[in-house]
Amino acid sequence: MDFDGFYRDTSRRLLRYAYGLTGDPGEAQDLVQEAYARAWQRWRKVSAYEDPEAWLRLVVNRLSTDRWRRIGVRRARAAAEPPPAPVGPPSEDVVVLVRAMRELPEAHRRALALHYLLDRSIAEIATETGSSLGTVKSWLSRGRTALAAVLSSEEGVRRVH
The missing domain is CATH 1.10.1740 (Rna Polymerase Sigma Factor; Chain: A)
Structure with a gap:
């Protein structure tokens, strides 16, 4: 065979x-x-x-x-091996920030996360997203503005309670 x-x-x-x-x-x-x-x-x-x-x-x-x-x-x-040290819960500020980020459009949220959490430059974000530099700058600007508005309204809600 x-x-x-x-x-x-x-x-x-x-x-x-x-x-x-x-x-x-x-x-x-x-x-x-x-x-x-x-x-x-x-x-x-x-x-x-x-x-x-x-x-x-x-x-x-x-x-x-x-x-x-x-x-x-x-x-x-x-x-x-010893077990890894337990990771503590996120701080209240992190919880508030994540909640506020959820209110933003996906493109703004992604640009802000890449820029501020992963230290990516505007050029790197443009390459990764397939967008122009101007578009990324716009997303960051609009995202910061919207994030500030959401966070200030969150602060107002926390003061009332």
């Missing part, structure tokens, strides 16, 4: 088998691809076996076992 015929006859079964071992369709495809690559490299020898498909299943088993071993090592390493 030639390799192409062998592949056509066995690939679906082997993929189902690998999926049963891993529970992950993407991982199963990777294992099967690697197993067939190894079979193709050794096809003269593998094709002479009484059951070449059994050899493929053995390769998939070993690759799957190696995968689980790597996952176990990563878990053990992660368990040995």
Whole structure:
């Protein structure tokens, strides 16, 4: 039997088998691809076996076992490290600012976030958004004006309560 015929006859079964071992369709495809690559490299020898498909299943088993071993090592390493320090809740100012930003048009909100939170220049924002420099400047100007209005009305609401 030639390799192409062998592949056509066995690939679906082997993929189902690998999926049963891993529970992950993407991982199963990777294992099967690697197993067939190894079979193709050794096809003269593998094709002479009484059951070449059994050899493929053995390769998939070993690759799957190696995968689980790597996952176990990563878990053990992660368990040995101290947990990250808890992150505190956002301050009241941050909550108010985010609430106010939600009131702005998306383009203004995006420009303000890129400029003030990520320190992007006007030219970088223009490139990222596919807009002109003048448009970005307009978004920033209008966004700051609208943000100031929303925040001042928020301040008035907080004073009343």
